Amino acid sequence: MKQITLALRDFALPSPPRGSIEAYSGSGRAAAQGREIHARVQKRRKSDPSYQAEVSVNCLLEREGYGFRIDGRMDGIFRTDPPLIEEIKSSFNIRELSRRLVDNPLEHPYSLQLFSYGYFHWREQGAIPRLRLLLVSTRGRESRELELDLDIPRFEQWLESRLKELVSEARLAEKRAARRRKESASFPFPFATPRSGQVDLMRTIQEGMGEGRAMLLQAATGLGKTVGVLFPVLKEAFSRGQRVVYVTPKNSQHAVAEDAVDRFQQAGSKIRSLTITAKGKICFKDEPLCDPGYCEYARDYYEKLHENDILAILARKRRLKSRTFRQLGEQYQVCPFELQLDASREADLVICDYNYVFAPRSALGRMTDMSIDQEGKPSLVIDEAHNLPGRAMEYYSPVLSSQHLEMLRHAMGDIHPPFNKEAQQLLDDCLATLTSCGGAGGSRPLRITPPLEPFLEQDERLRALLNRYLDSGAEMGRQDPILGLCFSWSEFTRLLEYAADPERQEFFTTWHPHGSGGAVKITCCDASEMLKECYADYGQVVAFSATLKPFDYYARLSGLDPESVRTAEFPSPFPPELRKLLLIPQVSTRYSRREANYGKIADAVRRIAGGRRGNYLVFLPSFPFLERVLELFRPPEGFVVLRQERDMKARQVEEVLERLRAGNSPTILFAVQGGSFSEGVDYAGEMVIGAFVVGPPLPNYDFQREQMREYYQKRYGAGFPYAYTIPAMARAVQAAGRVIRSETDRGLIVLMDDRFMDPEYSSAMPADWFESDVRELVSGSILKDVEEFWAGTESRRRHQEVTGEAG
Structure with a gap:
């Protein structure tokens, strides 16, 4: 007999599947809330000697x-006669949740969880226990006790149906695991001969696994990193x-x-892949709001999924992208975004954005597979991994400004009359709460103690308004102001709870005055502790990029142990x-010297690019810097000049x-480092023949x-490098890497700034840029x-044409 272990929350689900995508269904991927509520209730209960928690x-x-094998953990049990099993559930609207639980107790996961605990106790002890759900508000002190009776025959009817489903799932999981193992045995490398360096890369990954x-792993552009990483990782994962x-x-x-x-x-x-498209891009509605009262695609989602056997339809396809999910979503009136997540169980390779793994309440991290004939956990591959520390910090660094809130005011005049006056009043109260953070005023930013309680109070009032607004059936268009106010305030408040925790030194909160109001900004200097929790869902972790030096910095801020990471x-x-x-140290982009150097930069680009007609990229530290250089630039004869604009679509x-x-004509494109043209773009062949990297783009x-610098100095003893130097060099090296993308490319890379000579900067450069000293890149002519x-290069090209040699 094959034994399969399931968490009770994955076992105790309606059978057949029922429910909509919403906050009160108990299904789907809503974040676990209220751990502190559980702890508070359990602490209070422990005064009763008959009580036992967890x-x-x-x-x-x-x-x-x-x-x-169903594993669970009861929140608490009173060892009385008969015993009383208590489960604690938290929600914003406990009245609505209570109604759902009373109306259909065998169709709601929360009551099914409690019934399962009672049933297991009856099987083991021979006595039926009392059962109680304690519902506690997440934003107030309100609570409600709900007594439930365990009807053994009725529960066993549900149990029989649920076990049939689990048997079907187990058989599918067996086939999935067997298919992957078979695939591993014959998994093909897609090229006749690996590129130079690819063999070493793959061998290193195999040894690390x-x-x-x-x-x-830092691997130069053109190495064939993606295939070189995926081949050994997929083969090893499939073998498990x-x-x-x-x-x-x-x-x-x-x-x-x-x-x-x-x-x-x-x-x-025969690999099966699935690409997850962002919710805002794939949603059919004007607002990506998962509520059955507003969205017909969220309504009765689980019934539709089951009755139409949609997952079986998806399992027959080897490539799943947004078009397929949108087609099925329209055909069966189901949410295409949620469909992606449910279909991901069958995919061998899931391709998605960072936030599906690393963001707070990440969607993919809460997906669970039935583990049968599998070993370990899935493998995780992180592409362009130099972006991870900064991106993860952004997830936990929201800003809430009076300007943003005031922009909602005009649109509130168009809201249905029962709500517009209340919404306006709540907006005024939110603005008052926000601006009170500025204290006595002043024109400079200042660090503040997070005022958590006032924000929580407003959040509770906004949630109450939102519930009534959604229940009213009011028509909502794109960028609905009530939704905008409620969501932005709620998201900020949720992260403010992190910042308000005195033990989290990696967070600080600041007030930024402007005009008649201001903004409160939460800054996360270091998301490594949150990232560590995300890795727990994965067995192998392989992070790669063309820019990962110094390794200690990226390991620490990516939540990896510098002592054990390979x-x-x-x-x-x-x-x-x-x-x-080439390196031109005669140019300086230091703030105090910029005015004298704009013209030097413009002239150097003109003269060097004029030596060979073709397309060139000029990467500047910022848009203001770009604009000043461009004002002085006179292109070589016959060249076209393009520029990157702010907020380009x-x-x-x-x-x-x-x-x-x-x-069609030689072109010089002026762009910024760290922007749309400097990372993640392949300029193959003659598309670009040269790049000018002007200065390390130090953060403001x-x-x-x-x-942030003070935090890094205190925590890691490297304040300036962590806050300024290393992030700047990552952008500079990425920009330089746009030129040589294949074995047939020829290209010129010109670094401009005397700071590139400093070991603090040159230590972040790839090892193959110079042999022993960065001064090797400085030319006398x-x-x-x-x-x-x-x-x-022209002579080499002609020789290859004659001899037939490859790149």
Whole structure:
């Protein structure tokens, strides 16, 4: 008999599946709330000597050759005669939750969990216990006790139906694991010959997985990193019957992993992949609000999913992307976003954005697979991993401003009359709560103690308004002001609870005055502790990028142990003569010297680019810097000048890239480091032949950044490098990496700034940029060296044409 362990929360579900996607269903992926409420209630209960908290419970249920071991933990039991089992559930609206539980106790997960505890106790002790749900408000002191009676025959009817479902799920899980193991045995490498360096990369990953160590791998552009990482990780995960989750910092970067999947499939693999599209992009409604009163696609979602066997339809497809989910969503009136998450169980490779794994209340992290014929946990691959520390900090660093709230006021005049006056009054009260954080005033930012209680009080009032607003059936359009106010306030308040915890030194809160109001900003300097919790869901962790030095910095701020993580650097696989690296230390981008250097930069770009017609990128530290250089720039004859605009849409970025691909005329594109054109974009072949990286783009020297520097100095003894130098060099190296993307590319990289000579900066450069000293990149005759480089590449190209040699 095969034994399968299930958490009680995954066992005690309605059978057949029922319910909508909403806050009170007890189903879906709502975040676990109220741990502090549980602890407070349990502490109060312990004054009763008959009370025992957190009691482990398990029961083995056998069906059709499977043994389902159900593990749970009762919140509390009173050892009386008869005993009383109590479960604590928290919710904002406990009256509504209570009604749901009383109306259909065998159709709600919360009551089913309590019934299961009672049933297991009856099987073991032979006596039926009393059962009680204690419902506690998450935003007030209100509570409600709900007594439930365990009807054994009725419960066993549900149990029989539920076990049949579990048997079917187990058989599917067995087939899934067997298919993956079979795939591992013949998983094809998609190229006839690995690129130079790919073999070492794959060997390093295999060794790291054998040691069970997380990995941080810096691999140069053009190495074939994605395939080189995915091949050994997928093969190893499949051998355990497991899947792989591949995360990127942006949705736009999913294409790299999807291309790798194409190559694996073309080589004969039957790998199944699923790409998760952001909720806001795939939702059918004007507002991505999961409420059955507002959204017909959330209403009765679980019944529709079951009755139409939609997951079976999806399981037959080898490539799942947004179009499929939208088509099925429209056909069966189900939420396409939620459908992605439910379908991810069957996928061998899930491709998604960072936030599905690392953000607070991450959706994918709460998905559970039935573990049968599997070993360990899924594997996690983190692409462009140099972005992870900063991105994770952003998740926990919201800002709430009076300007944002005031923008909602005008739209509230169009709200249905029963709500517009109340909404206006609540908006006024929220603004008063926000501006009170400024204290006596002043024109400078200041660090404040988070005023948690006033924010919680307003949050409670806003939630009450939102519940009534949704229940009213009022028509809601895009950017509904009540939804905007309630959601922005609630999200900020939730994270303010982190910042208000005195033990969390990595958070600080600041007040920023402006005009007639101001903004409260929560800053997370270090999200490593939260990231560590996310890794618990995964067995193997492989993080890679072209920019991960110094390794200690990225390991610490990514939540990995610098002492145990395996690190390695893999240089460019291409001959060094294909790339010319130059450093011009006569230029300075230091703030005090910028005015004298704008013209020098413009002139150097003009003269160097004029040596060979083609497309060039000029990466500047910021938009104001870009604008000053561009004012003084005079392009070489025949060159077209383009520039990156602030807040460019994806369509506008693609239009610029298409002009570079077309190559109709030599072009110089001015852009910013860390922007849309400097990371995650492949400029293949003649699309770009040179890049100018002007200065390390140090973050703004301001009050907030200085607070971060103090934290890093106190915690890690490296204040300035962690707050300024290392983040800047990551952007600079990424920008430089846009040039050489394949074995046939030739390109020029020019670094401009005397600070690149400083060991604090040069230590973050790839090892293959120079042999022993960064001064090797300084030329005594720049234009002559550039001319000779281009002449040499042209001679090499002609030689290859004659001899038939590859790149």
